[in-house]
Amino acid sequence: DAKTTQPPSMDCAEGRAANLPCNHSTISGNEYVYWYRQIHSQGPQYIIHGLKNNETNEMASLIITEDRKSSTLILPHATLRDTAVYYCIVRGYGGATNKLIFGTGTLLAVQP
């Protein structure tokens, strides 16, 4: 079973920041938080991952709470092309496996 809980859907106005929450209260010390997104009928796309520090890349920012029980993915200026299902995944680090357990994700609808 997935170790994460996400809201089923969210709306965001184009040009505004999209903040997608994720709860992972049972995360263990050696597990990372990964975010992927899937645009309709395409393969999932890697966005970002982190352990306990906030992370930023060209696509998004990841804010992880100090207790690591929840996190927020931030798309700073959402566009219509960001409309997709966003998946938050908890997985171990260190190269042992590439197995990903997907939950139901959050459908982000960016409105014009």
Place this chain on the structure above:
Amino acid sequence: KAGVTQTPRYLIKTRGQQVTLSCSPISGHRSVSWYQQTPGQGLQFLFEYFSETQRNKGNFPGRFSGRQFSNSRSEMNVSTLELGDSALYLCASSRLEGSSTEAFFGQGTRLTVV
């Protein structure tokens, strides 16, 4: 560099037949995983291969099998197809070395069983 390539993109098969799907990972990636996506069950892990060895297997019947070749290309096979096997089959590759753990997905093979 080229991404993960899955062939064919679309496939229609009849119940009882078998099917083989192919996945070519990104150059240098030795890990290949397979997933099934259906509207009812979402994205589900099928199996994972690393250096020609199956590392993990999901909760699927034995009709689903796979293999990986020495060049890291992978195939999955489904025998005795059922209507419920209609799905988008996705392949992901990863280096799984050092800090590189991100999985990169192909566009998938859409299988329809009639």
